[in-house]
Amino acid sequence: MYLKEQIRLKISKLPSKYKNVYDIISVILAIVVIITLTIEMNYNLTDEQLMSLHLIDKAILIIFAIDYFFRLYLANRKLKFIKENIFDLLAIIPLDYLFMSFRLARLFRILRVISISKRLWLPLLELLRTNKLHYVLSITTALVLFGSLGIMYFEDSIDSFGDALWWSIVTTTTVGYGDISPASTGGRIVAAILMFMGIGTIGMLTGSIATFFINRTKPKDLSLHDEIIELIKDKLDNLDRLSPNEMRELKDIIITLIDKHLILHKNDKEI
DSSP, X not given: XXXXXXXXXXXXXXXXXXXXXXXXXXXXHHHHHHHHHHHHXXXXXXXXXXXXXXXXXXXXXXXXXXXXXXXXXXXXXXXXXHHHTHHHHHXXXXXXXXXXXXXXXXXXXXXXXXXXXXXXXXXXXXXXXXGGHHHHHHHHHHHHHHHHHHHHHHOTTOOSHHHHHHHHHHHHTTOOOSXXXXXXXXXXXXXHHHHHHHHHHHHHHHHHHHHHHHHXXXXXXXXXXXXXXXXXXXXXXXXXXXXXXXHHHHHHHHHHHHHHHHHHHHHHHHO
């Protein structure tokens, strides 16, 4: 019990950059698994190529399994953790290797792709909610589509929606290849609107990504801190029931927590 709390305390003392590295590695591994499973399902591969893909897949599966069971060990409410992380559990069960039938194996591979995709789309959704970025991207997408229609209307040289959409995207992202240039006044007005909107969107996107990585670890630290404080309070309320060994461990946890606050206070003063 106290070993678990000591591990939590040590994790809470880790700098934010290590937690960001953990998130980035998780995303990269998820992308690798999705790519390997997609290749395996859509291409005819030799036995050697299949073996290589399976080795990569199993290695990452082991890493995900260790990560899952470590988080399960640290969780106070195991059943709640399993319910909330059911996709992570499905992702580490190698059902496609247990069932050798081609149809079943393919079905379970698709299920694993969906399960592992959670590691990608959850951070993405969190990023989109940062600074209400999803509203900005929705407006930008709508403007790109209307810009495509507008440039087709004003410019006789653009006769397909594909070319208009390409020009609209290039203009909004401020890349501006110059392969299509508006000559009419209406076309130039459309281009100006898209360029100004593109500058704002890129600035908003950059700021949101920075805010996302800065804020991502803070709520976790506060939540873990509050959890440890609640544990200490609970133990102090039942102090007369604790064994001498449990009292010593409680003392160590309190001292570690105080040391952490002293370090943070010292760093704030130096800043």
